[in-house]
Structure formats: structure tokens, C-alpha cells
Amino acid sequence: MFEEVKEELRTAICGFDQIIDAHEHLAPESERLAMTPDVCFLFSHYLIGSLLAAGAAAEEKQDVHGGNLRGFLMDTSIPFEKRWARIAPYLPAVRYTAYAEAMWRTLREVYGFDDLTPATIPAINEAMRLANKPGLYEEIIVGRCRIKYSLTQAGRTDYPERFLVPILPLGILCDLPERRETVEKRASERGMTAKTLPEYLDLCRATLVHLRDNERVVGLKMMSQPHAEPLSDAEAAAVYAKMMGRTAEDGEMWALQWYLRDKSVGLCGEADMTLAVHAGVWGDFRNLDPRHNIPLIERNPGTRFDIYHMGIPWVRDTAIMGGNWHNVYVNWAWAHIVSYYMTQSAIPEYVDFVPATKILAFGGDYGAQCVEKIVGHLSMAQENIAAALARMVVDRRMTVEKAIDLAHMWFCENPTKLYRLDRLG
Ligand SMILES: [Zn+2]
CATH class of the missing domain: 3.20.20.140 (Metal-dependent hydrolases)
Structure with a gap:
């Protein structure tokens, strides 16, 4: 009974339009388009909190928003492999947090990928860059x-x-x-x-x-x-x-x-x-x-x-x-x-x-x-x-x-x- 009712409600709720998204921190789209996003960007907000709690930057002083680690992950002058190497060891620790769940659903629904693996990551990076064009927002x-x-x-x-x-x-x-x-x-x-x-x-x-x-x-x-x-x-x-x-x-x-x-x-x-x-x-x-x-x-x-x-x-x-x-x-x-x-x-x-x-x-x-x-x-x-x-x-x-x-x-x-x-x- 519960499952059927939940599914009926979920379907109806997912059909709403004119939703009000009551809180974001978005700059205008032009600022996003000036970035070269990759998988590391998906961790910057707020999954970085889980990474920090798991010890990903235990040796550094960090603010609650991820401070140095966030800057590092989004600094695309640093090769992707080097940035990803900071995250990868902590993936098992953060995989099931709710912050991560939002990322997994996004990967599936927006980019069509189920997981972050050595096989999928280059393709996801490519898909993110291709999607990063006017009209994205x-x-x-x-x-x-x-x-x-x-x-x-x-x-x-x-x-x-x-x-x-x-x-x-x-x-x-x-x-x-x-x-x-x-x-x-x-x-x-x-x-x-x-x-x-x-x-x-x-x-x-x-x-x-x-x-x-x-x-x-x-x-x-x-x-x-x-x-x-x-x-x-x-x-x-x-x-x-x-x-x-x-x-x-x-x-x-x-x-x-x-x-x-x-x-x-x-x-x-x-x-x-x-x-x-x-x-x-x-x-x-x-x-x-x-x-x-x-x-x-x-x-x-x-x-x-x-x-x-x-x-x-x-x-x-x-x-x-x-x-x-x-x-x-x-x-x-x-x-x-x-x-x-x-x-x-x-x-x-x-x-x-x-x-x-x-x-x-x-x-x-x-x-x-x-x-x-x-x-x-x-x-x-x-x-x-x-x-x-x-x-x-x-x-x-x-x-x-x-x-x-x-x-x-x-x-x-x-x-x-x-x-x-x-x-x-
Ligand atoms: Zn906020």
C-alpha cells in the first residue's frame, strides 16, 4: 500500500510546473560559461563537506564551505588527474551521503552515467564541457x-x-x-x-x-x-x-x-x-x-x-x-x-x-x-x-x-x- 501511494504521489508531484526554487547561490549564466567544468566541480557544492569530514584535507585549515580544497578542486590550471586523485580515496566514505545522492541522480538524469569509474570519468568530463553553452541555465x-x-x-x-x-x-x-x-x-x-x-x-x-x-x-x-x-x-x-x-x-x-x-x-x-x-x-x-x-x-x-x-x-x-x-x-x-x-x-x-x-x-x-x-x-x-x-x-x-x-x-x-x-x- 505505502509503495503504491508513494509512487502515485511522486508521479503527481514530479508533474508540477511553475515550481519556486526558494534558495540558490547562482551567479548569472555567463559566469558558469566562463568555467571549464569537470567531475571535480560536482563535489564542490556541498559534497565537499562530506569529503572534509572524511579527512580529505585534515592537514589544512579549512572554512566550513570547503575553503582551500574547494579552490583546489575548481582550479582547472591544475591537471584533472591531480585534482581527482584528492577525491578518489574518499569516494567509498562519502558515496552514500545525501549530498552524494544528489550528484548520482544528476549524473544519471542529466548526463546519463551511473557511476564515477576510470571508464566513465573522461566521458562525463566531455559531456559536461559540451553541455556548458548558452542556454544551459x-x-x-x-x-x-x-x-x-x-x-x-x-x-x-x-x-x-x-x-x-x-x-x-x-x-x-x-x-x-x-x-x-x-x-x-x-x-x-x-x-x-x-x-x-x-x-x-x-x-x-x-x-x-x-x-x-x-x-x-x-x-x-x-x-x-x-x-x-x-x-x-x-x-x-x-x-x-x-x-x-x-x-x-x-x-x-x-x-x-x-x-x-x-x-x-x-x-x-x-x-x-x-x-x-x-x-x-x-x-x-x-x-x-x-x-x-x-x-x-x-x-x-x-x-x-x-x-x-x-x-x-x-x-x-x-x-x-x-x-x-x-x-x-x-x-x-x-x-x-x-x-x-x-x-x-x-x-x-x-x-x-x-x-x-x-x-x-x-x-x-x-x-x-x-x-x-x-x-x-x-x-x-x-x-x-x-x-x-x-x-x-x-x-x-x-x-x-x-x-x-x-x-x-x-x-x-x-x-x-x-x-x-x-x-x-
Ligand atoms: Zn545557501
């Missing part, structure tokens, strides 16, 4: 995946591809790397002044309206961070004045930027944009606990928070947050490839507690160097959701028809509404 994203929009974060808005819709870091408002010079530069770009803190906040408001109305930006993104009480408005104004007088200390600058982060969360809601929040997984993940956001969520009822990645490993806490506050949404971007089964087992718990209108099913979370892996990841997300909902059908919690309706909301309607994508035209 459209073929992968729109053609194969039937995605209407991919919401993408690469710190830029210059996308000729209309199906790529930018989200920018919250730091464009609250990070002041060069202090006075930064605010003056931002003010001159808008033809405004930012001599005082209230002026700077008005500049932030104008910036958001400009980005929303002219550059198709639909949201801002921040990381979960341990909460600290922000300065009062008066304290922040005083530090801002010291910054403009070039006498602010480092600690005061930290406090001012923390205050601005807090304010920017509210401004995002004022501009009717959505605030995406990275939660969980990376490195010392204790700092990325989704629960750190609760004070901000309560203080900013007018801001919509899109909590990413099921908050892995806090999948239950994230479900409770989605069910407790009207302004918290839950986004399963990346979750299916961090752990397919952790995500699957959590899905019925989300249906139990989170309003169905607040769940977003999918985001590939890939960079340009492996855009084709969206195919493998989406296939996993579709099957995963089919499996989780099949269990609920077997338990008589819903009919097959209602399960398909739910999945459709999660893949299509909910992200469209949350990010106001109808505004894009």
Missing part, C-alpha cells in the same frame, strides 16, 4: 526542473535571466566595514545624506524601495546569531555621531552594527520584503540555532521570517516556531540533501503543527559551478515529500488528492505568496 532550471523562479543569493542583482530573482544580504544595510566612508558612499548612490542616524535609517528605507521596485529584490538574508540586547535609539545615535567624527571605538562599532541589524529586520517588513534566515548545519552550529531569532520575531510582528534548512538539527524547534508565530515560515531548502531521512521523518510533524500555508518545500542551494545538481536535488525533494505524505495517507490522515494539494502549496503557491512573486510580472 534555462535548460536545467526551466526546462528539466520546470521551475518558474529561482530565488538566488550571490550578492548581486544584474541577472539577464528573468527566472533568477535576487535576495541580498541584510548586511547591505547594517554592515559598516569602512564606517563613515561606507555610509557616505551609500548615501551618494541614492543622492541622499546620512549625517545622522535618523538620516541613515531613511537612506536604508529608500534603498529597500529602490531594490524592490527597480532591481527585483524580493528579500534580504541574515544568519541566525546568539541574541544580545541592542543599544537604545539614543545610545545608537551617539555612537553614530562618534563614527562620523572618526572617534568610535571597535566595541562601539560592533554595538552600532548590531543595533542596525535589529532595525533592518523591521525595515525589511516595512518594505514588504521577506527576511530569509540561515539556521543550522555549518561548523560550530550552536551559533546558528534558529531559536536565537525568537526575540527579533516577537519584536517585529510585521516582518516575515523565512527560517531556512529546517533549522537542522533543530528540526522540531523550527516546527514549533512555525506553529507559534504568525510571522515565521519554514523553508526546507537544502534540508533534503543534508539529511534526506531526517527531513522525511520531520515532515509529518510539520503537518501536525505548522499551518500548511507557511511551508516551502524546496531550494537547491547551489552555485553556478554545479547548477545541474538542482536536477538531482529536486528529484530527491519530490520523492522525499511523496514518501512523507504517503505515510500520512496510509495512516488515513488525508486522501491522495489532499496530499497532492498540500505538496502543490509547498512547491508553488506558498513561496509565491511569501515572497510576493506576483509583483515581478
